[in-house]
Amino acid sequence: xxxxFSDELINPKNFVVTIELxxxxxxxxxxxxxxxxIAKDAFADGRVSAVSITDNPxxxxxxxxxxxxxxxxxxxxxxxxxxxxxxMNRVGMESRALQLAxxxxxxxxxxxxDYSGKGFGGRGTPVFDLDSVLLTRxxxxxxxxxxxxxxxxxxxTGCGVSPFKTLKSECLAQYKKLxxxxxxxxxxxxxxxxxxINKFNELIRYHNEKHAxxxxxxxxxxxxxxxxxxxxxxxxxxxxxxxxxxxxxxxxWKTPKKGLKAAIERAACLGVVxxxxxxxxxxxxxxxxxxxxxxxxxxxxxxxxxxxxxxxHEFSGKEKSGYYFYDQIIKDETVPASxxxxxxxxxxxxxxxxxxxxxxxxxxxxxxMASVYxxxxxxxxxxxxxxxxxxxxxxxxxxxxxxxQSCGDCGIQHVAxxxxxSGCPKxxxxxxxxxxxxxxxxxxxDKDCIWxxxxxxxxxxxxxxxxxxxxVPPRNWELNxxxxxxxxxxxxxxQK
Numbered sequence: 343x344x345x346x347f348s349d350e351l352i353n354p355k356n357f358v359v360t361i362e363l364x365x366x367x368x369x370x371x372x373x374x375x376x377x378x379x380i381a382k383d384a385f386a387d388g389r390v391s392a393v394s395i396t397d398n399p400x401x402x403x404x405x406x407x408x409x410x411x412x413x414x415x416x417x418x419x420x421x422x423x424x425x426x427x428x429x430m431n432r433v434g435m436e437s438r439a440l441q442l443a444x445x446x447x448x449x450x451x452x453x454x455x456d457y458s459g460k461g462f463g464g465r466g467t468p469v470f471d472l473d474s475v476l477l478t479r480x481x482x483x484x485x486x487x488x489x490x491x492x493x494x495x496x497x498x499t500g501c502g503v504s505p506f507k508t509l510k511s512e513c514l515a516q517y518k519k520l521x522x523x524x525x526x527x528x529x530x531x532x533x534x535x536x537x538x539i540n541k542f543n544e545l546i547r548y549h550n551e552k553h554a555x556x557x558x559x560x561x562x563x564x565x566x567x568x569x570x571x572x573x574x575x576x577x578x579x580x581x582x583x584x585x586x587x588x589x590x591x592x593x594x595w596k597t598p599k600k601g602l603k604a605a606i607e608r609a610a611c612l613g614v615v616x617x618x619x620x621x622x623x624x625x626x627x628x629x630x631x632x633x634x635x636x637x638x639x640x641x642x643x644x645x646x647x648x649x650x651x652x653x654x655h656e657f658s659g660k661e662k663s664g665y666y667f668y669d670q671i672i673k674d675e676t677v678p679a680s681x682x683x684x685x686x687x688x689x690x691x692x693x694x695x696x697x698x699x700x701x702x703x704x705x706x707x708x709x710x711m712a713s714v715y716x717x718x719x720x721x722x723x724x725x726x727x728x729x730x731x732x733x734x735x736x737x738x739x740x741x742x743x744x745x746x747q748s749c750g751d752c753g754i755q756h757v758a759x760x761x762x763x764s765g766c767p768k769x770x771x772x773x774x775x776x777x778x779x780x781x782x783x784x785x786x787x788d789k790d791c792i793w794x795x796x797x798x799x800x801x802x803x804x805x806x807x808x809x810x811x812x813x814v815p816p817r818n819w820e821l822n823x824x825x826x827x828x829x830x831x832x833x834x835x836x837q838k
Contacts (some may be wrong), residue, residue, distance in 0.1 A: 358624075359390050360559065362625060373761070378414060394421070415447055426453045428453025430471070452481060459563045476772065500531065503815075537582075538658075561627060565587075567601075582766075605628075658670065688716055747763040748823050758796035760795055771816075821834060
């Protein structure tokens, strides 16, 4: 009998356990058989509600979560399918969503996704036609259509959040984008991985003050030296392992048997603390060989859960310290942020003030000159002269200042007059991905995340409340390479 993940998670009396499975680059073989075997054993054990299956993690090709998930689903265990925006445009994503619905797999974790990795012949083209907020909206719309056509069950959509950030700008961006995802229709939340108990407490406290009815699950990982090294060096976007913890894990695993025991103990201790904090469940990752390790974690949790406060100190004072939304519940010595906020030069801020002034002057549809601009735009458009305005005035201003990509559906006003098309490798219009690290872009670490820059600009101008306030629709590709100024005044773009 199928255990229904959504039913179990929605019930506030339950503490739900899920497992993350990571397919490899094979359709058959020992690796794939092992994943199916873990799922079968999890179903037989009875304590696991679902498995989640990653979608080309790291941007590299692997077996589709759809086909592997369907095989597991037929064995009776519910499945959460990771669904990223990296590899398909919105047409392909909608088609894939309908396919999953037809197959009966409606638990979807909506993610922007890691940047593109290497496939046949080299790096693949990163698509990112939508971001995670827009993907969630798309799933909500599909659910409405499906139910109207007779399908009794909608998608049960989840989202991710990465609270383990150093800078105030990064932290607030993650929480504000989480609000957007929930407003778009997210039914549950899964955190990224980290070991700062103050941050875990901060997230659940922030969330419960706004969205207490939306269940949150926390990620728990069986930390091996290889995984700890990757997370410590920023190779797993959004996850964080400090130098101190990495060194501890390496020492523990000098004897593999002792290392595994220590990893199981760490996972179990973190799990019971998170349960004590009020998380609705845990999402266990890092299990690649058999279910026995998961069973040992769950057994140990049952032994120690009544004494969960005793284990809080094991996860304090070992991680980076920066901005905290609330006071820390465990105030131990912490490692200072390695990249503290530095006051930017006037060159970072003056374009915002100038462009804000120009936008208010020329792009206010309620302004005194709005009708004049609209008539001029209509005249140029009707006489096929829009190119004159674009080439002679719009491009010479926007390309040097913004590295404008001529998308024709300009979104700079939502990002403190920074271009999301040229400034963000993932073209996010509704907030950052989870991969920034101490303010740096996940893809180009030598550059600041565009959303960190946007926050700093607004904060400098005294307009912090406007940060991530707008709900921005997807880019309209029909307007590509046309004049965004003309499109604005003729109500063709998203700012109708």
